[in-house]
Amino acid sequence: MKKSSKNLLLVIFLGIVVCLPFLLDDYWLHVAILTLFYVIMASSWNLLAGYTGQVSFAHAAFAAIGAYISGILSVQMSISPLITLLFGSVIAAIFGLGLGLLCLKMGGIYLSLTTLGFSEIVHIIIKNEYEITRGTMGLEVPNLLGFYSKTAYFYIMLSITFIIIFFLAKLIKSDLGLKFKSVLNDELAASSIGIDTVKVRVIAFTISSAIAGFAGGLYGHYLLLITPEMSSLSQMFMILAMTIIGGMGTLSGPIAGAVFLQVLSEYIRIFGKFHLLLFGVISLLVIKFAPGGIVGLYRKITQSKTDLLKIETQSKYDY
Amino acid sequence: MLKKRFFSIFISLVITMLLISSISIMAQEETIKIGVVGPRTGPAAATGVAFEEGIELALDYINTTKGGILGKKVEVIFEDTGGVPEKAASAIEKLITRDKVSIVVGESHSSCALAEIEIANRYEVPFIIAEAWVDEVTSKGYKWIFRAGPCNSGVVDNIIQWIVAEDFKKIMIVAENTDWGLGIKKLSEEGLQKEGIPYNSIITAVESQEYYTELNKIIDYAPDLILAYIYGFGVHDFIAQAYEVGLSPANALILEGAGPPSLWPEFWENVGEAGELECFVSAMHSKVELTEVAKRFREDYVKKFNREPTDYKSRSIYNVLLIAADAIERAGSTDGEEIVKALEETELEVASGVVKFGLEPGTVKYHQWQPPMLIIQWQNREQIVVFPKEAATGELKRGK
Numbered sequence: 263m264k265k266s267s268k269n270l271l272l273v274i275f276l277g278i279v280v281c282l283p284f285l286l287d288d289y290w291l292h293v294a295i296l297t298l299f300y301v302i303m304a305s306s307w308n309l310l311a312g313y314t315g316q317v318s319f320a321h322a323a324f325a326a327i328g329a330y331i332s333g334i335l336s337v338q339m340s341i342s343p344l345i346t347l348l349f350g351s352v353i354a355a356i357f358g359l360g361l362g363l364l365c366l367k368m369g370g371i372y373l374s375l376t377t378l379g380f381s382e383i384v385h386i387i388i389k390n391e392y393e394i395t396r397g398t399m400g401l402e403v404p405n406l407l408g409f410y411s412k413t414a415y416f417y418i419m420l421s422i423t424f425i426i427i428f429f430l431a432k433l434i435k436s437d438l439g440l441k442f443k444s445v446l447n448d449e450l451a452a453s454s455i456g457i458d459t460v461k462v463r464v465i466a467f468t469i470s471s472a473i474a475g476f477a478g479g480l481y482g483h484y485l486l487l488i489t490p491e492m493s494s495l496s497q498m499f500m501i502l503a504m505t506i507i508g509g510m511g512t513l514s515g516p517i518a519g520a521v522f523l524q525v526l527s528e529y530i531r532i533f534g535k536f537h538l539l540l541f542g543v544i545s546l547l548v549i550k551f552a553p554g555g556i557v558g559l560y561r562k563i564t565q566s567k568t569d570l571l572k573i574e575t576q577s578k579y580d581y
Numbered sequence: 582m583l584k585k586r587f588f589s590i591f592i593s594l595v596i597t598m599l600l601i602s603s604i605s606i607m608a609q610e611e612t613i614k615i616g617v618v619g620p621r622t623g624p625a626a627a628t629g630v631a632f633e634e635g636i637e638l639a640l641d642y643i644n645t646t647k648g649g650i651l652g653k654k655v656e657v658i659f660e661d662t663g664g665v666p667e668k669a670a671s672a673i674e675k676l677i678t679r680d681k682v683s684i685v686v687g688e689s690h691s692s693c694a695l696a697e698i699e700i701a702n703r704y705e706v707p708f709i710i711a712e713a714w715v716d717e718v719t720s721k722g723y724k725w726i727f728r729a730g731p732c733n734s735g736v737v738d739n740i741i742q743w744i745v746a747e748d749f750k751k752i753m754i755v756a757e758n759t760d761w762g763l764g765i766k767k768l769s770e771e772g773l774q775k776e777g778i779p780y781n782s783i784i785t786a787v788e789s790q791e792y793y794t795e796l797n798k799i800i801d802y803a804p805d806l807i808l809a810y811i812y813g814f815g816v817h818d819f820i821a822q823a824y825e826v827g828l829s830p831a832n833a834l835i836l837e838g839a840g841p842p843s844l845w846p847e848f849w850e851n852v853g854e855a856g857e858l859e860c861f862v863s864a865m866h867s868k869v870e871l872t873e874v875a876k877r878f879r880e881d882y883v884k885k886f887n888r889e890p891t892d893y894k895s896r897s898i899y900n901v902l903l904i905a906a907d908a909i910e911r912a913g914s915t916d917g918e919e920i921v922k923a924l925e926e927t928e929l930e931v932a933s934g935v936v937k938f939g940l941e942p943g944t945v946k947y948h949q950w951q952p953p954m955l956i957i958q959w960q961n962r963e964q965i966v967v968f969p970k971e972a973a974t975g976e977l978k979r980g981k
Contacts, residue, residue, distance in 0.1 A: 288678040390786055392758055399692045399760035400666045487696050491665045
């Protein structure tokens with residue numbers, strides 16, 4: 263596809279997204295807001311897994327840390343959620359940095375296991391420290407704006423999503439992004455040319471934790487309720503599935519994955535208790551037939567069309 | 582080729598889903614829609630099954646026997662909460678804003694109910710809760726929220742009356758560290774203090790499966806009754822371990838304060854001999870029929886499902902659907918304000934008694950109807966109602 267057509271498509275897509283509050287009813291707008299949350303979560307996890315090759319299971323736990331810190335500060339100290347959100351993000355980043363320093367030398371399966379353990383610890387602490395977190399009942403938190411408006415919240419989430427994706431795009435194209443990719447491709451080769459691979463990984467881990475913490479806070483202040491479910495493994499696997507199904511290691515993959523799985527789960531709701539089964543089957547089908555995810559499949563199709571066009575053009579001049 | 586086939590399968594799937602949803606939307610136009618929220622997946626999926634059974638029976642009665650309400654058939658849309666508050670909030674939001682239901686009923690998790698009442702209140706849609714016990718559901722004083730089911734305060738009142746009637750001397754409270762557990766523990770302590778009955782309390786972790794430390798403390802205290810406010814399979818472990826250390830039923834009886842875990846199919850498998858003489862709270866017993874509706878419910882249930890009803894939550898959802906249908910009929914419309922007015926004037930016989938909602942604002946009794954709760958004891962694997970006396974089918978047996 264030509265660059266100009268690509269840009270036109272992007273403008274049309276963005277135009278539709280911006281107009282969504284005028285096109286959707288309240289419920290679908292709610293789904294759109296949740297989708298934006300998942301876009302941020304999947305994109306930030308993708309920075310870690312897709313660009314530096316670190317499979318962490320603690321991403322949902324960082325979101326919960328950000329949400330609870332922001333929620334507790336706004337409830338108990340009556341600080342505006344607009345400020346506490348930043349606190350939540352900073353604390354999540356500090357936890358990310360700490361965990362990164364502790365376990366990023368390990369890498370591979372050991373890193374995954376340690377982050378899995380960390381995630382469970384966070385989940386248990388939230389559930390058991392009920393005097394602070396209100397345990398399984400959930401912590402009721404104030405609205406970000408002081409009034410309830412889905413449209414306003416949609417635009418806030420949309421702006422933040424744009425900013426984060428723009429930031430991630432710039433980061434990936436920067437020198438640091440190049441270091442991320444070199445660590446992903448060949449760690450040994452990267453160290454041999456003087457890249458401090460552990461430092462690079464810790465930086466990626468801290469940035470992605472900070473984004474997750476910020477997204478968690480936004481999510482909590484939108485739902486007005488934060489529960490331990492936020493740090494659960496099912497939430498983590500949802501983020502993981504969105505990134506993989508969308509296309510790991512690409513900027514647009516997590517966006518496509520989040521939109522696809524959120525919309526899909528809305529449509530298969532009508533199948534009642536079988537919706538989980540259907541969800542699994544459809545996800546398996548996508549993984550089986552499109553291992554590069556939705557974006558990979560799209561690229562393959564457009565690539566093969568371009569190739570076909572090239573062959574046709576070539577055959578015209580062959581005789 | 583393979584890609585093409587995959588795409589055609591995928592597109593067919595999407596089209597089928599769209600068709601199904603559009604057909605169901607078309608079919609819904611000439612009906613009165615009632616939303617139901619409850620767990621159909623997750624650890625409490627059994628409640629979802631009980632709810633489905635109760636919904637079927639209620640719809641048979643309302644649509645077939647009564648011929649519908651306001652000249653229209655009633656349609657129920659059951660949304661899954663998975664027992665997760667965030668999902669519950671989304672589920673009720675979908676029912677209200679997308680399915681445009683006139684009223685919502687159901688729920689069995691306190692945490693989910695607390696999330697849902699905020700949404701129902703914001704959209705000003707009546708919501709009748711069936712089985713979420715936390716007091717705040719009604720004590721928050723929301724105009725649109727009703728509960729036709731047990732609340733912690735009501736259940737504790739019943740338990741304290743039983744303790745006094747049976748002359749228990751020393752009580753140990755074991756509560757899980759959830760809001761339900763801690764809330765009901767606090768209310769029990771206040772009740773026991775008021776009656777001048779000595780007590781002690783222990784808090785356990787909600788995920789606990791091993792209770793030997795707690796049991797040692799209980800043995801030292803030597804109570805004659807243990808109030809176990811633990812939900813789920815944890816209470817099975819507690820009962821089995823209390824038997825293993827020789828505490829129960831030999832030296833102290835156990836009253837399980839939630840109810841359903843003592844009726845789950847896994848109960849006897851998990852507790853074995855330890856289940857004998859265990860007591861539990863329940864709103865239903867096959868041999869105790871407080872009203873004609875209870876008799877009808879049981880007969881219809883047996884006819885439809887070829888077995889006796891065991892999970893009382895099927896009857897709870899049946900009750901709230903009857904209450905909702907009755908209120909819409911008396912309101913003469915599906916307008917929320919009119920339904921709330923009609924609900925406040927409800928005086929309807931359901932399977933658990935005659936419903937009349939409390940109207941004292943600022944208290945837990947506001948928009949609350951507490952059905953009579955039974956205290957049942959397992960005796961030779963038979964359920965014997967031991968309290969209240971007017972419903973009793975036998976005497977309480979003690980271990981010694």
